Amino acid sequence: MRKSWLPVGFLWLVYTILILALVKYVNVLPTQWAEEAQVVDEAFLLLMYLAAPVMAMVLAVMTWGMIAWRSDGADREDGPNTHTNRIVVTTWLVLTSALAIGVVINPGFIGLAEIRGEPSSDYVIEIEASQFFWEVTYPNGATSFDELVVPAHMRVRYDVNSTDVHHSFWVPAFRVKIDAVPGITTRVFATATAEGSIEDDINLRIQCAELCGAGHAAMAMPVRVVSDAEWNEYITSIGGSG
């Protein structure tokens, strides 16, 4: 009665390889523009790789079931009377627990440390959300309502705030997101890696990511990454106390 192990094991292997190949060669992730994005993307890919054998296992059993175990129920024949199998159950519990623990450690805690740790920054930019627009305040006090300009290769801390309901500060290309909560200041760090603007990539935008009312969908603002020098020039040009 051991005859199903072999074909199912084989299918499992094949599916695993197929899924792994898919993950490796078909890139589903958008372009990265920040160091934090690399952490997120690595975590994402790692999870995809880890998920491959799990999905393959289920798929293998399903496939082989459809091929080899079908039977016409009308003959009222019963299958084998196996109630359980201690070895299989234990192995399964050990493996899935190991997988879960593995996932918690990496990318879980390692990613958490990289995203949330190290609260030092080169600049602080304040972001204030209101229904339905963003107000950006640069370190020199200059403000802007139509564009967020940030220096490349600098670690910027965004202090996020809201005046009415919850919004969420999200720059998809940076892969970071934090809610704007009235009454408290939340913060998030991002280090842009390359110059560019929304013309280059639609994901270089601030997009509100918490339902805030009628204008939620339209609550977006372009982001432009420039060199540090250009940035300094820009923020003095739009005013502020210097």
Added chain:
Amino acid sequence: MAMDVERSEYRQDMSFQPRANRIGMWLFLVSETFLFGAFLAARYYSTGTLRPEELNQALALFLTVVLLGSSVSAYLAETAIRFNHRRKFIIFTAVTIALGLLFLGGVVVELREAIHLFPPGTPYGSSYFMLIGLHAFHVVTGLIALSIVLRLGVMGHFSSKDYWGVEGVVKYWHFVDLAWVVIYPTLYLF
């Protein structure tokens, strides 16, 4: 919650019913605990243990005593009917209702003071009115249930063999009392 559905040809043994009633009541009270838990959590989350000085401590203490007393009389009413002492049962039920009404009156006085000192729009006021309101709502439903029991008792219902109606309501009343024992320190003492 007694069930007496008519059952025709095949009758399932109905001996489970008293046990079902009791378990049902206990589970209901567990469930209610979650509701009170949610509001208590809201109070601690939004205002911590902060409380204004103007609270009428004397009145609150008095109310606590009244409510605890009503729990005692409710207990006595239940014991009385278990031993078929109808008169005692009716008297103690009436006493319980009276104490409950006294409590409710006190709460009204309390709220009328509070509405000027810390209106519901203030952080503490919100929690205060919410918790007192929730509790008062339970007191009112408890009183309605007690009155029904009292009226049925006067009409001659209930006996040592059939007192689930009394027992259930009294359990509920104890719960209302217990809830106050948590709400009182939350609002007045901590």
Added chain:
Amino acid sequence: MKYLVRAIVFGLVGYVSGVWLTLAVRGGDPTDEVAVVFGFILALLGWLAGIGGLEAFGRQWIGKTPKLSEDHTWRRYFQFSGDHKVIGIQYGVTLFAVLLIGGLVSMIMRIELAAPGMSIVDLEEFNKLMSMHGILMIAVAVAGIIGAFGNYLIPIQIGAADMAFPRLNALSFWLVPPVAIGLLSAPLLGSFDAGWTAYAPLSVTNDSGQILFNLALIAFGLSSILGGLNILVTVITMRAPGMTWGRLPIFTWAGFATALLTFSVTQFFAGALTLITMDRVAGTNFFGPEVGTGILYQHIFWFYSHPAVYIMVLPGLGVVLELVTTFSRKPLFAYKTTVGALLTIVGLSVVVWGHHMFTSGMADFLHGPFMILTEAISIPTGVIFLSIMGTLWQGKLWFRAPLIMTFGWLFNFMIGGITGIFLADVATDIYLHDTYFVVAHFHYTIVGGAIFALLAAFFYWFPKVTGRMYNDKLGSIFAVWVTVAFNFTFMPLFWVGINGMNRRVGDYPEAYAAANKFASISAFILGASFLLFVGNMLWSAVKGPKAGANPWNARTLEWQVSSPPSHHNFLSQPVIVGHPYDYGGDGSPHVIFPDAEEPPDEVSLEEASV
């Protein structure tokens, strides 16, 4: 019908007098929220009294014997009946109707989303449609399987004549129609646009329709709580002789586990909604923008609403496990471990709510624990998968519509579960939160997990409930169709989510147009599949061939009685003597009827023509 008419009249009178009283006391406008609140409360009471609450409860309060509907004609479906089978059917039909309405709303959404820019509605209307779709569907998913099949089957599966509290059971059901009416009439007051989650402070400041949302869902919560309580007490106290905990059918176990959650945590939902209601009408200020306690709302809300997702899926797990043993004709693999897993899921599910709040600004130290606990839940859920695969292993798989649906379920829920892991991880969730990745995740778990199981259950128990067999050929076509169309609809949504499209938007950048168009077209094909399903069911209920007592040759109790079961389910006391799923064993039965005059009618499979 007389009771239904009375209920409607009392309900209307209640509403009008509630509004009138409010106006008399404090003046104002009939559309003021305070007036609506009192109107709704009195309308609800009037409705319940009218439909039969007066006879069922009121009579007892004045010392008379309470009465429940004793009608045996079709009219009993419109009355306050205590019969769990009637209530199961009432739930099933009502919630299926709500599912269709919610589905039609989603069709409007998909038309709007088929191309960027606004075509048939504006941004605000879109948010309102989206919220309506979300909450109607959540209601279906929360109460669908447990309300319909839980009520119908649990008493039979444990060998009882009814639920422990038939009147309470009727009350749970009759609270549901006002919920649907309340939600669907919210557009009269400007509807609600805060999503199904109703995050404060948005839900404190938006249009007045929100108040109906709150009131309706508090009523719905009450219904869930009472229903859960009833199931718990029934299973604890009413099991037939010999029905030990170790012999309980797995669907009953799943219902029991679900009830443990519904009867307790639902109070938090009612609590959260009460708080925002009070902020709107009673002048309290829990969540005003200046107080900054919006995160508190989220904690209370998710303390219920995370467990709620397991309330949706646990009965589904029960259905699927029940189906795999029957259709692979093998004992349920690792029965005890599986029961342990169901209970572990219940335990863990109340301590993971924070995974919805990784970007909410909640305290940093909470992120780690919530991540660990969330990922721990995949272990018991994995055990369910093991049990399913172990049961299928070398079985005699009988590919009928229910099993095909189960295979679809297995695929969908696997995808849904695994994408859950991506969301449980803080590093990835910080990106994926509030994108279409989440939308795809939960459609894979709720639709793929709960609704697929619901549909499979409709097929499997159809012959039991109606006494007739559905058309299996059409059923199988539907099963394949719905699985494929479902995957075509929601698979692309993972991609748009990963690529930066956020959820709850009526308009989006050009970059996501192609995938959205594909999803929309697939969604219409998916919607159309339901026509086939409904047609098949309606036609077969009237014209289908007689099914007999046990067309699937299954072992659990409900199949050992006639189809549909007699008024009190059993003609004589059942006694449980063996394991429910001992297929291929020595032939020892699960149940015997020592006092039976005749053995229950055996109908051969040929006759059932499945």
